[in-house]
Amino acid sequence: MAPWLDLPYDIRTVTPEEDKIIKRCLTGYTRSFVKCGKNEYIMPGVFRKHAQAIYNLPVRPDDVWVITFPRSGTTWTQELIWLVQNNLDYAAAKEKPLYERFPMLETTTQIPEIAFELIKANFMGLKSFQGLGHAVKKPSWKIIEDLESPRFIKTHMPLSLLPPNLLKTAKVVYVARDPRDVAVSYYYLHKMVMKNLMRTNFNMFWEAFRRDLLPWAPIVAHTNEAWMKRHEPNLHFVFYEDLIKDLPKEIRRICKFLGKEYKDEEIDRLSSHLSFESLRKSKTVNNTAGGKGNDIQFIRKGEAGGWRAHFDKVMTIQSEEYLVQRLRGLDLEYPSLSYTKGEMTHL
Template sequence: MTMSRIPFPFEIKDVEENLAKELMVHYTGELTGFVQVGPKKYFFPHKYKEEAEDIYNIPVKPDDVYVVTFPRSGTTWTQELVWLVKNDLDFESAKETPLPFRFPFLEISVIIHPVFLKPMIEDSIANPRKFHVADTAKPGAVKAANLKSPRFIKSHLPLSLLPPGLLDTAKVVYVARDPRDSAVSFYHLSRTYAIQGAPKDFKTYWNYFIKGLHHYSPIFEHVKEAWNMRHHPNLLFIFYEELSKDLPAVIRRVSDFLGKEITQEQVEKLADHLNFNNFKDNTSVNHVLMKNADLAVEGEAPFVRKGKVGGWRDYFDDEMVEQADRWLKENLADTDLRYPSWELTDFPTKDRKNSINVDYMRTPQGRT
């Protein structure tokens, strides 16, 4: 029986031509333009138009596991954690097979402009024995259909743009990070890879970012969608700051969520594997594929960079700190979402009791 196709429910609008041209001066990986999607105006490269409905209609399987995040929120860290827990800590297979093949990026084909993708495909044909980015850059719906079960899928799309039956059918692990740290990390990633591109100075990038003018933005709408579903039994909401502060506790929560038993010895072994000092040197997860495809800009940051909580302070001048404070308060006025790393002074007195989610940190799967 063939399932009926669901029309994509959101309007997709082209970003105004002059603004698109201005942004393409900085975001050099995009050569056609950009779109904004739905009432929240999620921002994507122009190619998203071609795949939006196909991605929305991907059939979901009960044994699927998705890791969903806004970019640079601990995605790779969580993918490796989830894959190893689900695969009984098979470190050998994890070492032998790069993470993008074990846990593919659903919409990477949207991010890579055809001009950049063409030489990757040509190289993959000329050198079939090599691992290639092109092998993982098929359209998302095609890629998902070709994956063997159980499928592990990474996406940076907000929940509203993923298949509507996702949470009622499959498991989703969502990770959120202080948006100031995410912005700094996303800036470095974009500067590092030719398929992205970013302004030369962070302040210019930041002023686009807070206006929702970078891939997958606006970040608060993205996170709030998942936060509002955090009590759903098939969604596990994790903060990046929890991974940094108490990795063994997160490993246990993920194991419980995925229905896998894990011993204390296994927790310690996995925590050591995922320890940031070890993780950043792990070539299976640190996107050696991008370097092999000549996509990395010489002298820029590695894919797995510093992993520092609060590192944004090294990049913000006084004006940006005040600007960020206003941005945070405006965007969180309608929600009880607060990040564990925030200090009591980050919010007005009436909100201080909610500044650090102590109860959230203590309860399984963050249920209050």
């Protein structure tokens, strides 16, 4: 058994002002949020209790991990990878929900400290929370630790908070997306999940996002950690925008990374299965709450550049300033951005 490793990063409580901003967007949390490591990743206070166990999670050579910042094509990529690794078994994919086939590592650390009965009352129709009871009785990382191989693991945590031998041991696919589109999609996710508990509007949510005061933020640092390791043989880095642009091409690249090969007609069928119209109809993939009045889909539009319909002039300027500042000194380049003498121009 490998020796138990101490955390190489610190965990400290956010300031009262920062905690107020976060909780203006996220309801149900009574503990103060925390910042983790030099990049100050935001996590709920309960993360302190589980951070070391997650960092010491035994990684297996036949694991396949998907790492993303939330709302960056995670579910899309999970379904793609699971099918590629399971010989395109569509029948099996229809029988078992994606959250069971491809569980999330840190679910336990994200559960608000409100009564579980209240959670059930508000989330009972949301498939992504149907496994919540298991994560309450048993930590989600422990559930994953006890799974039989091969394991498929989803996480929104950055590489620096994950087991240090991850890239030396398992296959990892990282998906990145334009932060502005992420902000919009992240907002609608919380509107769907929180339902009547959601009290903030998009302007307030954007303010928290651009100040890197939402769970798993800051997004640019998160992505840059993976970008800097994109040449590692066990890491496949892909942009959401490239998946949108040419899905069959990106499927072939992922197949090659995973050591799989399929005929053109099989790739075409998989591409059709992975269309957003198809995924919205999938009961095992689309984690959308049921019930009347729910017009927000877990699988939303699947587009690039949709942020323009939500940002006013002030927010657009703020977003450009945010990206210029966060990307300064990095060689990370999003496909949707270009730079000329430090100024941002839209492609």
